[in-house]
Amino acid sequence: MHLTDQEIAKASTMRPIREIAAKLGISEDDLRPYGKYVAKLPLKLIDKSKMEGKKLILVTAITPTAAGEGKTTASIGLTEGLNKIGVKAAVVLREPSLGPVFGMKGGAAGGGYSQVLPMESINLHFTGDFAAIEKAHNLLAALIDNHIHSQKNTLNIDPRKIIWKRVMDMNERVLRDVVIGLGGPAQGVPRESGFDITAASEVMATLCLSNDLMDLKEKMGNIIIGYTYQDEPVRAYQLKAQGAMAALMKHTIMPNLVQTIEGNPAILHGGPFANIAQGTNSIIATKMGLSLADYVVTEAGFASDLGGEKFLDLKCQYGNLKPDAVVIVATIRALKSHAGIPVADLKIPNPKAVIDGLPNLGKHIENIKHFMVVPVVAINKFATDSDEEIQAVFDFCQSLGVKAELSEGWEKGGEGTKELAQAVKEAAESGKSNFTPLYDFNWGIEQKIETIARKIYGAAEVEYSLKAKQQIKLFNKIGLDKLPVCIAKTQYSLSDDPKLINRPSGFTIKIREFDIAAGAGFIIPIAGTIMRMPGLPAKPAAENIDIDADGNITGLF
Template sequence: MNLSDLEIAKASKMRPIQEIAAKLGISEEDIRPYGKYVAKLPLKLIDESKMKGKKLILVTAITPTTAGEGKTTASIGLTEGLNKIGINAAVVIREPSLGPVFGMKGGAAGGGYAQVLPMEYINLHFTGDFAAIEKAHNLLAALLDNHIHSQKNTLNIDPRKITWKRVMDMNERALRDIVIGLGGPAQGVVRESGFDITAASEVMAALCLSKDLMDLKEKLGNIIVGYTFQDEPVRAHQLKANGAMTALMKHAIMPNLVQTIEGNPAIIHGGPFANIAQGSNSIIATKMGLSLADYVVTEAGFASDLGGEKFLDLKCQYGGLKPDAVVLVATIRALKSHAGIASANLKEPNPKAVADGLPNLEKHIENIRHFMLVPIVAINKFSTDSEDEITVVTDCCKKLGVEVAVCEAWEKGGEGAIELAKAVKQAVNTGKSHFTPLYDFNWPIEQKIETIARKIYGAAEVEYSVKAKQQIKLFNKIGLDKLPVCIAKTQYSLSDDPLLINRPSGFTVKIREFDIAAGAGFIIPIAGTIMRMPGLPSKPAAENIDIDADGNISGLF
């Protein structure tokens, strides 16, 4: 009988959080418990002098299928495997958003026997970090509308040029575009607005790129909420909003400590999506891990062209981080999908289709090498994968001079990731990684975008709409041109067209407009059509989630 992820999690024996903290050398006095099995970690535990010589491993992936390729499962499994071979390792990952939990993908706590616990608690609200981000974001929206209504708009804000929407941690397409202020003069100024999902909030992005509470306060103050009638940017500190916003984030800025199924430390913090934001956990959490463990395994959302690139170009440059190796997760089913095999037929053995899908894997290997880093391919094994199919992938990796390991962490936990753990240990100890970012922040905006598009996506050209060109002129004028770029595009293709599978070539990336995250510290070129507020699928995962009279939850995955 195959157990569900939730059943496996419930059957696992958890250790008191004090024991998990002790594994990292943290005293009971230095944790802030949230019940028996979760704790907040104070920022004073970060010690950059203790980070020297520690190893940072990034886990990314090839272009995924709609179900995802198991990066979080592989990250947790690798951490279990490293501990099994005698290495003091911790996994540092993002927090789940309720959008995917109730939508199509489900939770983000790993799967099978490679999970973080308590799984239900982590996937449903957790310690309230997302709620704090949501409240801080919406407080700014309320203060903005109140300024226009009650304070006679002394900042001269043009209501037609307000860019700050509201957020909620839920998939809700009906709220993407709305009109607010209806009902007469007492209800405020009538204008168009909308909602984004909380993971897309600039407050989330700022949290994950902050170094401490006062740095967060400064970043929140620099958020641009709109423009005046003279096209001058209006920032949150002009509305006197960032003090109260930061007060709401007092506890949310502290990373969360939980445990893996095998009782190893897991630090979870932040949750920006990788197709619309930077897609990785906070700099604070990563540095916390490097201060306390010898090896830190962390993942970035989607593939190397999205979360991977943004982790390396944005997070690492802002945080002064240098990865020692990159694990590239691949699945047989994704490779077959890139060969054009229909979803209904992905379970059928088809070595030729796997071979036809290999150009996608090869491109992601190439992407990692652009950063002068050593890639290790992890084949996330499913029960339907045949040995012949796996051999096709391992032979390809050997020809490219890339280490490859089969990862069976979902089925076997740490035992199933020992091969991968040994490959990672060998790779980081060779010292062959010499991390080099793809671009310099001081480059012109167009040069930064085109470098990513050509080198990482494989594009032939980049095309800008009239609106995008006008926005670039504005950014140059107001001094935002030296910020890094965080390109928003589809996760289902290396290009900006989700229908172009495998390794497309000769395509043009079309930048239709920009968003700006001046507080967090990046510019967002939007390629193709990207939804910052997803909708629920026709069969939402929420329909399968239930609870009984004793409080036992079912249907969560």
């Protein structure tokens, strides 16, 4: 009988956080402890001179399916494996959002014997980073409505053109669209608004693209909250909001140090979504890792066409980072799913279906090669995978000149990822990676979008709605055209249609409108319908979570 992730976590012996810090050469005096097993790390530990020669490994995946790929588990397992073969490695990850924890996905601290600990703390509130981001975001929202009500709207804000909503860290569909200010003159000016989930907040994206607290404060001041009656942008600094917002982020700016099950360092910081934001942990956390460890393993949400592309084009360009290798996580089950096999039949051996689904993997390999970085394929192995199915993946990768290895970190921890770790080490040290972003920020908006759509998605063309065309004209007018693009689209397809699985071709990407994240520093072209406030499923994970009189929590996974 298999133990659950939570049972495995509870059975693990954690080391005091000072011992984990010592592995990275951090003195106890430099830790900001949150209990015995968690600590904040001061930004003074980031040292550019110590980053020279260090290796950065990005973990991405094939297109997600209902079968799951296990990217975070693979990232943690790879870190365990690297340490097993004598490499001083740390994993740098995003923090979990409470919405998915109580919703459909459950926790996001890895799984099996490739987890970060303390699992319960990480999944439930952790060090309060999400709460601080939520408060900073909602403070700005309150200042907007207060300005219109109490300060007679001296900034001439058009209430119909306010784009800054409120946020909360919970899946709550009934708050997607609301009317605020009802109840008479004393309650403010009535207008339409809504809520996004905290992970979708621009404050979250801004935190993860900032270099320090003062940079974060300046960027938050540049947030566009709406437009005047003359269509001029109104920014947060005009409301004198950035100072108070930054004060709320004093501790949140510092990354969090925890540990893997095998006692290796793990740094967690931030948690932006990958289909509407950059989907990766902070520049600060990644540079912290590179200052303290020899290898940093990090992940980006969803597949190479979403989190992967955004990590490489946005985060790496803003942070002056250069990945040395990219791991593409694939599962036999997901490949069969891309061949059209129903979820109920995915456990049945079907080598032909695996072969039929391999074009999806092939496209993600091609995508990484577009960035001139060496890819390595990690086959996240499950007990139901047959030898013939696995061999089909090995043969396919060999035909493309790409190294593939099994990843058995869920079942075996670092012992199950040593061969993968060796392959990644060889790729990172081969000198064959010459990271090159896909586009230059100075290109026009349409050129940037179309480059991604054609090269990364495999689209035949891009269409823009009338509204999108008008917005491009506005962005050009107000000087936002040199920002990078962060395309929002479905994670379930390389296209903007979730029903087009595997490797579709000949399709058109339709950009219906744009959002703007001027503080974070990117434009968001929206293809399809993107959910910024998820709802709970019919049977939410929250129903399985409980606590007893002694404080023991059950039901987390």
